[in-house]
Amino acid sequence: MQKGLLIGLLGLLLIILLIPAFLVACDSDKRPEASAQVKEKYEKSALTIRVYLSDEKKIIELPLEKYIYGVVAAEMPADFHKEALKAQALAARTYIIDRLLRKDFTDLAQWGNVAKEAHVTDTMRHQVYKTDEALQREWGSRYQANHKKIEQAVAETAGQIITYEGEPIYAAFFSTSNGYTENSEDYFKRKYPYLRSVSSSWDRLSPKYLHEQTLSLHQFISRLEKETGQSISLPASAGGEPVQVTQRTEGKRVAKVKIGDRIFSGRKVREALQLASSDFEVEVQGGQVKITSFGYGHGVGMSQWGANLMAKEGKSAKEIIRHYYQGVDIVKTREDQVK
Template identity: 25%
Template sequence: MKRLFVFLVLVILIVGILNSDYIYANSMENSFIAIRLTSPIKSNSYVNLYGEEGFLIYNKGDLIGYLDYFEGENVRVAVLEKDIIGIFDMEGNLLFSYNQEEELILTSGKSNERKVRVEDNFYRDFIQFKIIDGNLIVINYIDLENYLYGVVPREMPASFEMEALKAQAIASRTYALKNRSKHIAHGYDLCDNTHCQVYGGMDGEQENTNRAVDMTRGMIITYAGNIIDALYHSNSGGITEASSEAWGYNHPYLTSVDDKYSIDAPNGTWSYKMTTDEINSKLKDYGINVGNILDIKITETSSSGRVTKLKIVGTSGERTLSKGEIREVLGLNEIKSNLFTIKKGSYEEVNSNVYAIDSKSSTPQLVDLNNVKVIDSSFERRSSRGITSRFINRDGIVGNDSSVSQQVNSFIIEGKGYGHGVGMSQWGAKKMAELGYSYEDILKHYYSGIDITINNR
């Protein structure tokens, strides 16, 4: 009986250990996120890796036991065939090959010290590879908290006050979890640029931002129990934009709020002068041709004052840019936000001399439109001076709007803020932290009706 009891205890302990490994492995997998790397990549067909302790290959679904090990510090990973990935030493010898459907990942080092250099940049945890349309895609399969080490200093200067950095860490963690399937159709979760969040791996990590991540570990922003889309931007210019007016979808936590904390910060106000030739060139690059630019008019704004429709009038027609097109067409760096006004800049003299043929002669004669009389639709003689002139051709009386004396050749765009204006203003967060507000105060100012909780997902 005693032996049976001991046997049962041993069985329970063994099963418990096995189950704990399974649970641990799966909990690890659930905490990982797949980030496509673009900044260090130099080729679409291969990538060079460096590992100080050789390379270990794991199955993505089992992060406990590795499948293979290579001693060399440098390897090259390349596309072999349609779905086949090869790992070579630097002499070109094939070390290992596999089908991408096997979901294998590679690392160097053990436990918390895992890191791999991809071309010139170091990344924590694991590197995964995909082949998409014949191109080799490099993915950093990384623990969420380790990922944030490489995000926060790229999204907010590490010199900012700690409470602002903590607010950024929580917002970035929340954004990552909310959007972790943004690129799932391509085989990864998020990318490493501004389309998602800027991520620089280990090379960009800073002590202060790492501390901010550690001090807020697991904290996320929720609304009515659900993870929010924690959008943020550089500077609101004094008032944030509601998501409903920016993109048409209504999130009750992304409303427009007054933001005095952003007013005196960098890009709180800005001005940019654009010549008509520059505007014309930008339009043509976007496939828009309205001829020579005559005028630019704001025709619609949101409740926060941001421009939602901008009409551009030219000699060959006109085009109204929507709120999403304005900065994309005219320049994201030049037009820092949609919170702007426009005034006309300098003018240039326009040659008003033209050649005309009257009814008594077939010989063209030089005339000055500023000094001739024209007949309008009521057949009354009047001076042609001014912006609008009328003339007669063989088909009858025709109206034509054109400047015959002066024409604007530049526009001055005076704006406030930098970015889309939705959610948290990063410079506003800095100012609030300087004034003694906590990360919770900051987040609850910019995100309406939210709670800060610990992620248990």
């Protein structure tokens, strides 16, 4: 009798202990750690990515999720919040899946004959990627902690991509906004319905939000002429304003600016002078030009610092993605369809 009662009490205790664990395991949005099964599945994935390493001038081939790990580690600081890292993993995976589905790798030719057999390079032309060996050198004593954190972020989004009306999106991202993101057509040529200007006020806390540089007026004009191929005549009268912003975009960046007798796009000036962003102010005094720019990057899509600061406020990766990419879905992709 006592033995039966003891067994019964032990069974009840076991059930009490297992119920919370079962509930946590069933809540996919609150998994504390990456599933070992998920990790193993994608390490042994049949879908492999061929990456051309531009410095070594060779191709390496690795499973999809290991490639995503190397991209996230290269593109976003490891000390960012894990939900931001998960959002970066979703963007990175969407990019490569879309590239594989389109099967257009002609842009690899500029890296030579060896690169033609790859899917992507490890450069900014596609997505920056770093090998595990490079990350070990870069992170040093922080390697184990950083590796585990990013590996979890990748595994917890394994196989998921961002789609719009059933198709993978162009998952553009950049470092820091000026407080708003940019409509795609205001910086790039193409209009994407999901790449709309949205508020990103968190970015003002980014260390990359504000940039200043000073050039002589001669340097300012010479660089513009060299990079644009256009000669610029300044106003003859001392009272004339040599630089005037005449139009701004919905994202508050410079759309058009008049410099001397020429009109340039904000993007053209940004690229010619290597400014941090196309939201800038120019002040000319006594032969000196002071340029103040706000944000860092092209401004289209997901702000990485915005994502990190949103995550710190309690936003999930899904909420971050749906804020920066309007009207999208996050879906599980099938490897057999991609192959």
